[in-house]
Amino acid sequence: MLVKVVSKNFDIADSHTLKVALECGTYDAIDSLFKMSPDEVTTEVVKSGLRGKGGGGAACGPKWQMMPKDDPRPAYLIVNGDESEPGTFKDRQIFQYDPHLLIEGIIYSCYAINAHAAYIYIRGEYEWFINRLNKAIDEAYEAGIIGEKIMGHDFKLDITVQRGAGAYICGEKSALIESLEGKRGHPRLKPKQKECEWYFDNPATVNNVETIATVPFIVKNGYEAYTAHGTPKSPGTMLFAMSGAVKNPGVYELAFGNKMIDFINDIGGGMREGKKLKALIPGGSSCPILTADEVNNAVLDYESMWDIGSTLGTGGMIVIDDSQNMVDVAKNLIEFYHHESCGQCTPCREGTSWIDKILAEILQGNGKEQDLDTLLEVCDTMNGKTICVFAPAVKDIIKSIVIKFRSEFLEEFKTN
Amino acid sequence: MNTFTYTKENEEKFQIELKKYPNSDSMMLPAVWLVQDQLGWVSPEAMIFIANKLKKAPIEVHSFVSFYTMFNLKPIGTYHIELCKTLSCMMMGSRDLKKFIKDTIGIEPGQTSEDGKFHLSEVECLGACGGAPMFSLNGAYHENQSVESLEKLLKECK
Numbered sequence: 001m002l003v004k005v006v007s008k009n010f011d012i013a014d015s016h017t018l019k020v021a022l023e024c025g026t027y028d029a030i031d032s033l034f035k036m037s038p039d040e041v042t043t044e045v046v047k048s049g050l051r052g053k054g055g056g057g058a059a060c061g062p063k064w065q066m067m068p069k070d071d072p073r074p075a076y077l078i079v080n081g082d083e084s085e086p087g088t089f090k091d092r093q094i095f096q097y098d099p100h101l102l103i104e105g106i107i108y109s110c111y112a113i114n115a116h117a118a119y120i121y122i123r124g125e126y127e128w129f130i131n132r133l134n135k136a137i138d139e140a141y142e143a144g145i146i147g148e149k150i151m152g153h154d155f156k157l158d159i160t161v162q163r164g165a166g167a168y169i170c171g172e173k174s175a176l177i178e179s180l181e182g183k184r185g186h187p188r189l190k191p192k193q194k195e196c197e198w199y200f201d202n203p204a205t206v207n208n209v210e211t212i213a214t215v216p217f218i219v220k221n222g223y224e225a226y227t228a229h230g231t232p233k234s235p236g237t238m239l240f241a242m243s244g245a246v247k248n249p250g251v252y253e254l255a256f257g258n259k260m261i262d263f264i265n266d267i268g269g270g271m272r273e274g275k276k277l278k279a280l281i282p283g284g285s286s287c288p289i290l291t292a293d294e295v296n297n298a299v300l301d302y303e304s305m306w307d308i309g310s311t312l313g314t315g316g317m318i319v320i321d322d323s324q325n326m327v328d329v330a331k332n333l334i335e336f337y338h339h340e341s342c343g344q345c346t347p348c349r350e351g352t353s354w355i356d357k358i359l360a361e362i363l364q365g366n367g368k369e370q371d372l373d374t375l376l377e378v379c380d381t382m383n384g385k386t387i388c389v390f391a392p393a394v395k396d397i398i399k400s401i402v403i404k405f406r407s408e409f410l411e412e413f414k415t416n
Numbered sequence: 417m418n419t420f421t422y423t424k425e426n427e428e429k430f431q432i433e434l435k436k437y438p439n440s441d442s443m444m445l446p447a448v449w450l451v452q453d454q455l456g457w458v459s460p461e462a463m464i465f466i467a468n469k470l471k472k473a474p475i476e477v478h479s480f481v482s483f484y485t486m487f488n489l490k491p492i493g494t495y496h497i498e499l500c501k502t503l504s505c506m507m508m509g510s511r512d513l514k515k516f517i518k519d520t521i522g523i524e525p526g527q528t529s530e531d532g533k534f535h536l537s538e539v540e541c542l543g544a545c546g547g548a549p550m551f552s553l554n555g556a557y558h559e560n561q562s563v564e565s566l567e568k569l570l571k572e573c574k
Contacts, residue, residue: 165484249548
């Protein structure tokens with residue numbers, strides 16, 4: 001079931017060092033890369049169907065094609081390593097075990113979009129991982145892999161890590177750029193038509209860490225090597241994370257299209273201490289919750305997850321067992337969203353606060369059935385009326401818990 | 417009033433980072449991190465210092481700093497415990513760790529112990545869900561924790 005594309009070096013001793021990375025073949029096809037034209041590199045990535053691994057699942061190649069051609073302004077690659085979605089802890093594996101794969105991916109991607117500077121924005125709490133990556137970047141500079149030239153090829157490339165400071169919303173690409181420009185992390189209004197991002201009014205592309213780390217495999221081996229894995233619409237692999245009530249929590253690379261329950265039982269070792277599966281949040285906390293029955297039939301690819309009314313998100317699954325009170329689960333998650341709402345849009349700022357207060361009242365024994373209608377109404381009021389997708393995500397998770405586990409809320413009113 | 421200034425070493429670091437960006441506005445995060453590394457918090461004097469350095473109004477720096485939860489707006493204890501409370505950690509026992517800290521050190525989230533030794537923050541998801549429950553101590557991650565391992569670690573804090 002396990003496939004190793006991005007994680008191929010994770011288990012090798014000292015895989016984070018340049019010495020081992022070179023032994024493993026990292027940077028071994030740079031000469032071939034420079035024999036291709038940037039458009040050829042982009043075409044390969046487009047044909048691979050590579051999708052963004054940060055949660056949205058937008059196609060990577062077409063995103064690169066949105067960069068303006070023949071623009072006199074400098075282009076930038078911005079790598080999103082903010083990784084703050086609850087249940088998600090996969091990019092840190094790349095920083096820890098294969099930082100040179102990320103650097104290699106940045107070289108390929110920057111060549112494709114003609115960018116000579118890349119910024120990697122990483123959440124501030126990942127200090128240890130940032131230091132690890134910075135050491136690898138220093139090694140790459142010293143070895144002449146990046147800098148004025150790329151291994152002797154006439155292409156200048158600088159890579160800089162910027163450390164965030166504890167704001168979930170900075171994982172939203174436009175909020176990330178605002179933060180990188182020295183401002184509060186407030187998402188930007190979306191343009192009418194699809195276009196690239198803008199860093200100080202210069203064209204920029206924002207890609208997730210894992211997405212960039214997948215690029216070398218595709219360009220080195222050809223897109224067909226990537227589409228050989230997965231499903232026709234969700235080709236390739238993904239680093240799936242599992243946490244909560246399973247025996248072997250962790251990060252595992254799988255092809256798309258596997259059954260979720262097989263992943264939990266065969267790789268995750270099944271439920272902990274004979275506990276029973278009650279529910280699962282599939283791809284970070286912003287995805288609609290699944291009941292145990294839904295988990296039994298769920299398939300791990302984008303389209304299958306949409307078909308059952310949820311999303312694949314970041315692939316970070318939170319497994320919830322039957323000893324958990326779902327009102328408590330909802331309260332825990334809304335506290336997260338209440339704290340992390342950037343406060344820019346009223347429906348989100350007030351809505352998260354309101355849901356938090358209602359759930360607190362219910363847990364304190366002051367709830368009534370009518371509160372459930374209010375919760376659903378607040379969710380619908382938040383949805384689609386804000387600048388970014390934070391509020392719709394809150395709607396998705398809270399509404400799905402209230403609807404699918406309504407009986408547990410009613411039980412809460414009874415015990416009161 | 418304006419008494420803050422970088423150490424020589426931090427000033428050098430600032431100058432190195434500055435060259436990496438097309439616009440000095442991108443130096444806000446690195447500049448504030450250097451302040452916090454030096455002081456342990458971000459003082460009003462330091463905000464004025466950064467404002468002068470980056471040609472901002474002091475209120476812009478304050479507005480920026482106050483948005484990001486990792487920046488301390490007042491001094492905190494020597495040992496900063498950041499306890500993750502989000503779902504996976506909650507389900508795996510973070511509340512027991514919180515109770516243990518309250519029972520033994522006597523502090524709740526947001527408080528510093530009277531001797532100034534410990535400061536507890538309850539934080540949202542630190543991206544270590546596979547190692548739940550977890551906390552970070554002065555920035556270092558401690559995963560797969562229990563009351564016993566926490567007790568042992570706290571005893572080692574001199």
